[in-house]
Amino acid sequence: MYRASDEVEHEQWLTELADARETLDLGEETEVRAADLFLSSVPDDDRSKRAVLAASLYVATLVTGERRSQGEVASAVGVSRLTVQQRWKDLLETAGLDAPDW
Template sequence: MYRASDEVDNEAWLADLERACDRLDLPSETRSRAADLFLSTVPDGDRSKQPALAAALYVATLATGERRSQGDVADAVGVSRLSVQQRWKSLMESAGLEPPSW
């Protein structure tokens, strides 16, 4: 869970998230889920926020059935695919979601 002030503190990052969602043509449910995941687990350091944002977006695409590849999400956010790959599963589990078994 996150505080309302987290939204204000991370306004620029949430704007980046919206731009990435536009690039991926994602619906509002996926956008909202990604923002919730990001704000619930936002790291302290700015350097870690962009990869965390990408992982949150990838997990949101899986959770809402709007699957996009790790590479597509990474490109939309501006990080490496490895950044997404290293973070998505632990984020999904910490959110109480079941990772896919493929």
């Protein structure tokens, strides 16, 4: 869980999330889910925040049924596809969500 002050502290990242959502033509529910995931697991290290943001958005697309590829999400956020690939499953499990069974 996160505090309301976390939204203010990480406003820049949430703005980047909103921009990526628009780029990917995703719904608001996906953005809200991604923001919740990001704020619940935001790392202290600034270098890792973009990676967690990308993984959060990817997981949110899976949860809401607005699936986008790891590459599409990575491109929209500005990380490599490998970054998303390496982080999304841990984030999903940490959030207590079930991985899709494709």
